[in-house]
Amino acid sequence: MFTSTLTIAAVLAALIALSEWLATRTWLRHFGAALLVIVLTAIVANLGVIPTYGPDTPLYGAIFTYVAPLGIFWLLLLVDLRSLGQVGGPTLLLFLLGACGTALGAAAGHWVVGGADALGEQHAALAGMFTGTYVGGSVNYNAVALEYGVMEDAALYAGAAAVDNAMTTVWMVVCVTLPRLLVGFWPKAENQEERVAHGPIEDDGEVMRIFDLAVVIALGIAAVSLSDVLADSLKESAGLDIPSVLILSTLALVLAQLPMVQRIKGARLLGLLAVYLFLAVIGSLCDAEALMRMGELAPVLGVFVVVLVSVHGTVVFGAARLLKADLETASVASQANIGGGTSALALARSLGRSDLELPAILVGSAGLALGNYLGFTMVGLLGG
Structure with a gap:
């Protein structure tokens, strides 16, 4: 097994390169590079080539803490707010309905498996953890x-985390494939045929200078640092608990409207590489050994999570059908619930919907706050 930080980084970079090649040169292009990065890293990690996620791999923690926010910032530098139109409204509505579906699914899953009798004394906490993570992400978990x-x-904690991340990977597959499987049975939205025909965004090449690259990197690091400082300052001085990612997104969007920033190259390439590194770490979280250590509780918790996401998916896609929203919007909103804003952004690119990238980040950020409330509420309702 490779255990040094540099060798693990080299393996992750090689897996990203392989995923890009497979997504552009083979029939696997239908799944997109984002999904392939997750799956390939999960396979390699469980084969023992590199470690699965844990405290002994500081690189993974650094990618979560620093690289993922940088990826969000760099990709948001490409957003021209004048071109967004009204696309954010349906995404937000479906995201909120999906959050309700997650809470309903957690209650249903708890009842289906037998509650405390099957899940043990931490039954309510487990339901709250999965409610929180499938609304706002691992912070809430x-x-x-x-x-x-x-x-x-x-x-219990490691096994539940493994179930969580395995389902996150599975749901990414679902959200990638459903728009293609159901397109023939779905009411056609405006320009839907053109959007489907475009497919995944594959040409991300940019011609850049060292000056551009240095400026983009400097802007990103400065913005991430400033957003953390502002978040801490607002919490201490005004009692406002605003996620730093929301402040970071605001900084990026303000800068993105400046003509001098729009002329700088390199943000797209760096942003995509950062997102792919984040997705690779998501793949490393799928730990089969942790599931085995749970013993009889693993299949019970698996059934609980399957029921939860099934109810969530029924609510989101059922509401999308009633509201006549397109399948890609429903998939991105659902992925923002289950996988968070960064994976939803990657999904939007895989589906060829660059117009959904900003809504994916924004609703995913909102989930960071909403997920905590729903998670703790679920614990209280189930008697925790």
Whole structure:
């Protein structure tokens, strides 16, 4: 097994390169490079070539903490707010309905598997953790786990995290394939045929100078640092708990409207590379060994999560059908719930919908706040 930071980074870079090649040169292009990065990294990690996610791999933590926000910032530098139109409204509505579907699914899954009798004394906390993570991401998952002491049971916590990340990967596959499978049965939205025909965005090449690259990197690092400082300052001075990613997104969007920033090259390439590194770490989270350590609880928790996301998916895609929203919008909104804003952004690119990139980030950021409330509410409702 490769364990040094440099060799793990080299393997991740090689997997990204392989995913890009497969997504452009083979029949796997229908799945897109984003999904291939997750799946290939999961396979390589579980084969023991590189470690699965854990405290002994600081590179993974650094990618989550620094590289993913940088990717968001760089890609948002490409957004011209004048061209967004009204696309954000349907995405936000479907995201909120999806959050409700997640909460309903958690309650349904808890009942289906038998509640405390099947899940043990931490049954309510587990339901709250999965509600939080499938609305706003792993930050909410860990917040509930810390509050109710789930982390003290290492096998339970690690196994539940493995189930969570395995389902996140599966749901990415679902969100990539459903728009293609259901397009013949779905009411046609305006320009839907053109959007489907365009397919994944593949040409991300840019001609850039060293000056451009240096400026983009400097802007990104400065913006991430400033957003963290502002978030901490607002919390201490005004009691406002605003996620730093929202501040970062605002900074990026303001800068993106400046003509001098629009002329700088390199943001697209750096942003995509950062997002792919983030997705590779998501793949490393799919730990088969952690699932095996759970014993009999693993299939029970698996059934619980399958019920949860099935209810969520029924709500999101059912609402999209009633509202006559297109399939790509529904998929991106759902992925923003289950996988978070960064994976939803990657999905939007895989589906050829660059117009959904900003809504994906924004609703995913909103989920960071909403997920905590729903997660703790679920624990209370189930008697935690």
